[in-house]
Amino acid sequence: MPQQAAEAAASFPEIDAYIDGLPDINGALIPVLHRAQEEYGYLSREVQLHIARRLQIPASKVFGVATFYSLFTLEKKGKFRINVCLGTACFVRGSEAILRQFETDLGIKARETTEDFLFPLDSIRCVGACGLAPVVMVNDRVYGRVKPEDVKGIVEEHLKRGGE
Amino acid sequence: MSDNYGQVRIALRNCGVIDPEKIGDYIAQGGYDALAKAIFEMTPAEIIDTVKKSGLRGRGGAGFPTGLKWELSGKSEGDEKYVMCNADEGDPGAFMDRSILEGDPHSVLEAMVICGRAIGARQGIIYIRAEYPLAVKRLQKAIGEAEELGLLGDDILGSGFDFGIRLYLGAGAFVCGEETSLMNSVQGGRGEPRIKPPFPAQAGLWKKPTNINNVETYANVCRIILNGWEWFRQFGTEKSPGTKVFALAGKVNNVGLVEVPMGMPLRHIIEVIGGGIQNGRKLKAVQTGGPSGGCIPEEHMDTPVDYESLVALGSIMGSGGMIVLDEDDCMVNIAQFYLKFTAEESCGKCTPCRIGNRRLLEILEKITTGGGAEKDMIDLDELGNIVRDCSLCGLGQSSPNPVLSTLKYFRDEYLVHVNDKRCPSKRCTALLRYFIMPEKCIGCTVCARNCPVSCISGERKKTHVIDQARCIKCNTCYEKCPVNAITKE
Ligand SMILES: Cc1cc2nc3c(=O)[nH]c(=O)nc-3n(C[C@H](O)[C@H](O)[C@H](O)COP(=O)(O)O)c2cc1C
């Protein structure tokens, strides 16, 4: 059983340290998942199993929670996460056209990632910057009052930094 | 200050006025005076009585009387109780709570301690969206500073009363704004709701008596304690006293947060405070309450903003999202937008919401892509009512509101979509047809060269034509034509 052996052998010292520091493991699952995602970028099968063991809960529960919340991801994400806001304020100011422009320029659909793993494209709902609608976020950076013509520039700006 | 025609800042009193990262700034504005008063000059019963008499109602959506809620959790027996703050702010297009937490975090902390003192709890939890990192940071800083000064933690102000507050980060699920889902989430589970009763005041977090209020609700409390309930009641109406913060967005000139006395007519908020509609367009409707609310048409703009009036119109006050729509917005398209949101956010626990919303969405999609019939409108109405009446939690009970309200007020617009297969506001792309006007076309070939599916033909300097069968309605030609020779209808 090579897979199981590999899973048992995988070690996650950062997560262990975090869990050891908790006053109580009851109800700690979501904070632990947040921590793991922050550390590794996504929640692999191995890390989910590890967390289940450490918190003494069934792996099915960990999986159930990890898939319930949209901020958790089970797959590796690309480098520059482009998120077009489709919240109401942005929607009525035309953010759908912005998303379509990104799809055209990158040659992918929303929820896909470019082949070079640089640009995962997705939509989000309201980042609380409605005054700047329509809004695009690239990782933690906010672009406000975006027009379809600006899309090309946003992509190029990141392409230049792509090699970093 | 009691001028009913301007803004009145109670919940937002300190936002933009103080440095939210300096507790000294907050204290200089009378901060933590209410806490001292509540601890040293008032009994728990007196605190609850003051909040009750003020008539403060929950700002998180439903408008439940806050004092009554405190009284219920105060009366519940229990060795351990919790005070929770709902900072999940899920309405996609609203940011009132975020602004309060970022601009005046102590006002919420102080009110939670007062609530703890009133109901006999020692632990507070703020459930906050992870999408608000700055608010999280400011709250953490504020908690640290308050603890250092003995305003939070053990033996507050030397009174022997202990109360601590911690943060709990959400992970992106709209339904977690519903209080029982929120509590399941804090317990480390999937954020699914449960049937009430028991109410949180009886058995909430970890089955202990729990008081949960919205951020803005708490932000009102300290001033009520300090200035008295009579002071608070001078603002707003008899049944909805005080003010409400709205996030004005959409087609108004001044977008952003406004805090107005309840009872102000919608039109006044939009025309005067919001500065009217952009680009001289005409106001068509206002959407309040986000995905749980409805669209209020222009003819009802003189309605005063309060809990009951909005419900009577088929919408709700909600948490304070206010999206202004003009004649370019298609109401069927807006209904579809919200339904798409709720269908995606339905947690799946109960069938009417999980499947009903999906079916509603499919019918709307059919209508906006030209496959609708009048029968679909009857189905929407019937199914919408079923979903509303049979769903387990507030999400499904309110999700049909956008559809039902637009069906009621904008019936004609639905009829044009289903009968003529046309979208009068030209929003439903699938129903559009692009044409080149021969009298305007100069034959420059720009459209043909830019068309992604090469469906435009014509010789240089001669009129071009669009092949309707192959056109994907991408709008490129419309945008690129240098002489505006392209029309859509
Ligand atoms: C689907 C759904 C989403 C909700 N989202 C929120 C929210 O984001 N913020 C909030 O304060 N209340 C929200 N509520 C209302 C809460 O369930 C609860 O009524 C509120 O936190 C009580 O506080 P209040 O009495 O101070 O308004 C939501 C309710 C439902 C049904």
Ligand code: FES
């Ligand atoms: S709707 Fe896009 S930031 Fe609020």
